[in-house]
Amino acid sequence: MANFLTRRRWTNRLMIGLSGVAALIGMTLLALILGYTLVHGLSYINVDFLTNASKSVGEVGGGMRNEIIGTLILVGLASVIAIPVGLMTGLFLADFGSPNMASAFRFVADVLSGVPSIVVGVFTFAIVVKPMHSFSAFSGGIALAIIMIPIIARTAEEALRLVPVSQREAALALGITRWRSVLGVIIPGALTGIVTGIMLGVARIAGETAPLLFTALGSNFGVQGIFKPIGALPLQIYHFALSPFKDQQQQAWAGAFLLVVLVLLVSLIVRWLSRGKKY
């Protein structure tokens, strides 16, 4: 009996210890990635980098102003497309769809969020870039939106589901139609969760590179409108990191730094938004 208890106690300690070690490994890796990028990037980032356009190959100096603006435009375009579509899909999954339809759609959304981003890029190339005969910011926005939609849809669904049935029934019992109760009661109740999902989607697509290779392409001529090719931070990091020139490699580090800070910032906003969750 005593023997048996001792063994259980030691198994318990072992498992707790192992999970602690695993957590430590994960944390260390994250700290290394962040630390390495931040330390390297910080030493190369400066006002010129933020405010100047890039120089031609081989020339020293220049910055990523156009790519920063390009990333903001691409993320903006993707959001404009993905937020309404994702939110409506989330509503369908949580509220309006019949259980069978909803579970089918949920499966599709989960598969879609697991599709490799390069496949999304090639797909968008085929259905948008080819017919329009041009790489463009527009097609880049669509590619990023395709990645963003399932993220928003699923987080919005979870957030909407957290609004208790009693709230829905209370609204119905007042003689409010379902659609009006969704707009007036359920979405406000789920708002922090929905916004959190949108921010998570933004954080995810801000750093995507592969879908932009075949769509936004990158541009040496600055921002020329949404139906022309456009530069983006991750694209430029990709190009410059492979460059043989020291100056461009350093700029790639600075770009990586900027991207990490951007994603961290968005994550912090998410934490701040969801601090006082109602449900």
Next chain:
Amino acid sequence: MVVADDIRKLSPDKPNMSYSAQIGALEVENLSAWYGKTLAVNNVSMRIKTKAITAIIGPSGCGKSTLIRCLNRMHENSNNGRVSGSVKLDGTDIYDPSIDPVAIRRRIGMVFQKPTPFPTMSIFDNVASGIRLTRLWSRRNQLAEVVEKSLRHAALWDEVKDKLDRSGASLSGGQQQRLCIARALAVEPEIILLDEPCSALDPIATLKIEDLMKILAVDYTIVIVTHNMQQAARVSDMAAFMMIDDKCAGTLVEYDETSRIFTNPRDKRTEDYITGRFG
């Protein structure tokens, strides 16, 4: 107390609501209710007394709540909820295919077991929500008057008049429940259904709700579900005793004046329940 004349003056758009042509006579005929294939309420017929309090009592799981949810067509929102038979409101079957359940719920309000104020809304907005979200009419100054009238009617005005912009969730449980009653009154129903409104409240808050019910019964027809026999004896004019029959479905055993049910019941099962021999 606000008298009927004041109310008519406050809402000139709807002069006849509640007080003359529509008296809110509710008649249940051969009503059965299912959850999927499970029969929950078996063939209940009863005529609800107008401008009085009718209590539905019985042991847990006897179909009391299901029955009351059939009276304003809330049951059909439950999982696979299904109803047969009829419920006539002023002679019109509310289950007639041409009848919009939303319109029925505007005339038959409901308050639930757990207080359900909308946590994203202020106290004022909670009371106004039924009007705003149904767009019955919404002139701002009128809205303020109706909110005050409803809160006074629900005996809550004095406690909240200085903090109407505070969240409805900031109130105590008893106040929240009276807020829900005020919210139901604001859309001017003729009938108010209360589904165990005091089971989450302390004795003092319970007493307040009971006093309030007696006052409201002057103007409204009230149906209350309770598993508290003392409460039924204290507040109701009529009492219906329900029990599970041999098919495990809730059935109406006896329906009579409360004084008679509690002093001289006709059915042996009622007597056994009243005297505490089971349940």
